[in-house]
Amino acid sequence: MRPVYMVSGGVTKFRKASPDKDFRLMVKEAFDYAMRDVPNLTLEMIDGTVASYFSDHFTRQLMAGIMVQDYLGLCPKPGKRVEGGGATGGLCFQAAWEAISSGRMDVCVAYGFETMSRVNTWKGNEFIALASDTNFDYPVGGFYSGYYAMMVQRHMYEFGTTVEQMAMVSIKNHGNAIHNPYAQSPMKLTVEDVRSSPMVATPLTLLDICTMSDGAAVAVLASEEMAAKLTDRPVKIVGVGTGTDAMRMSDRPHGKVPLLPHESPDDYRNLKYPGIHSFRGGRMASKLAYEMAGITNPLEELDFVELHDAYTSSEIQTYEDMGLCKYGEGGRFVEEGHASLEGKVPVNPSGGLLACGHPVGATGLMQAVFAFWQLQGTIQKHLGNDRLQVKNARRGAIHSHAGTGTYIAVSILERGS
């Protein structure tokens, strides 16, 4: 394996609807931004691409990826699409990493997008719910917010997690987004605001749930030699991990927790794992990424995390999967402020999916771009203010997650020397 660096990135402003731009133009905008940030990079130097988009239904256009490839002027270079639900962006990032790491390419562009405004929200919910077993699950009342609601009901039952703790995730992430001009829904909120917003699926309210969005994001990855030619602020990708779990929540086992180095079997003697309260794939992805990066205590060794908070509940569940705290402590972790901007490990300083929006194929790459800027120390340059800049950020994690924890990709990024 060769070392792999991220050398540039770009995102469009995520919006509820961007009817003035189709997916090709949105990617072009993010791509041009990334190209401008590394002026030494020319189209000729790009060896190939990986495209990230989730649903052909949303675009009503099969093979949308190749239309982006030709729009960017990158034909006939190598390219392909990867897809894994909500984790598509994270998987795409890792596919680009693989292309560089294997030596197949020296510069690889990962681009992602989703245009979800082309149908109304109810139809969009239906498209997303088709990512559940269409024999046994979808026809019963297919609705992703319902699935996550059932998962957190069990988390509350097992660990005593409260709806107020969930609301604190919403407050934190919407609040961070006030300083992020790319975010769709910056908001100053109270627990009361979150709890009194319309109930969607008990206990999740509208403000516990991310929105559908239009948007695109681009990450440019390079070999060590090319990174040195392109930028004096490269960011090294020091670990990648992916995990999976059964499509049907009903099939999730009740076994033992795969332990991280800082945990012991005694921590979880009576816990049946993952059940439906936790994401086993998230634990697996984290464990593999940490092993590659040499991380033994993530809370001490990560300076920030951008994670897949499609729901306030899943952010709490993910703290635990990623080992930022023990299983069962996620609610208290946010309540005690550890995930806040000034906390022990700021989680979703960008505002996350809850506040930035969730144009599915772009989301995982958006996390990579914000993490890249954090580690470069260039938040001021790209966001126009430095309120979200994590001071002396040296190492961060990005975490991309698909439907009820089916595919999860975790990557560790580190400031280059």
Add this chain to the structure above:
Amino acid sequence: MAEEKVKLPETEEGTTVYNLDPIIIKYHYEMNYIHSYAQDSPFFAGLSKGKLMGSKCTACGYKYATPRSHCMECGAKTEWMELPLEGKVHTFTTCYFGSEEFLDQTPFTLILVEFEGVNTLFLSRVIGIEHGKVHIGMPVKAEFLRLSKFKPTDVYFVPA
């Protein structure tokens, strides 16, 4: 001799236009699928006979409340087994919004049912109880539609 002008015949159907800059139009799109339940078919046949059919691994004995014809634990073939018609609520939620297909049914309550001695769970709906009163551990029993539609909603649960 004057040449005869060729013209494409036109209809009076129009286009629904929402916006002119950019132009946004309505595009209708629908389809029928020829959906085969394939190896899961006996489960749906079972529903029409008032039975819940699960799977049992012929090698390791793992029991599935939602059937699958090969074991997720060891890869061996499973055999069909009848599930008990009573179980407990493992988790639940009441949906006030949903996908377009189910929007007119809201609010409805989804549950995952656990059965004694069975390793996995089963997704269904519960009725016959106020939405706020459903709780984890609540005993429930299966009821079946008289006129089967060969869909997983042919079975639903009520408080036991």
